Amino acid sequence: MYKKKNIAVIGIGYWGIKIFNYLKKKKNYNIKYIYTRKKVNIKNNTQNLQIIKNDNSVKEIFLITPIDTHYKLARYFDNKILFIEKPLSL
Numbered sequence: 001m002y003k004k005k006n007i008a009v010i011g012i013g014y015w016g017i018k019i020f021n022y023l024k025k026k027k028n029y030n031i032k033y034i035y036t037r038k039k040v041n042i043k044n045n046t047q048n049l050q051i052i053k054n055d056n057s058v059k060e061i062f063l064i065t066p067i068d069t070h071y072k073l074a075r076y077f078d079n080k081i082l083f084i085e086k087p088l089s090l
Helices: 014-025 049-054 067-076
Strands: 005-010 029-035 058-063 081-084
Touching (some): 005 014, 005 049, 029 049, 049 067, 058 067
Parallel strands (some): 005 029, 005 058
């Protein structure tokens, strides 16, 4: 038996929803937070990045946002393991 990893997904756009749906099916992940600036009806939705950054139970973050946000977000989440869906920066 393994312990589920708490993760966060940042960005629920075109690719974000695809990755979110994939991660939802994985038994080893618990999607604790989903960050989006849009109004979405998804459990665990937050619009506060600081909550995710300060939650020590969340070790991994999936960044699925526009390329021009990656560098800034990667620097902000320097205490987490990151999966970045596109190139790190332009």
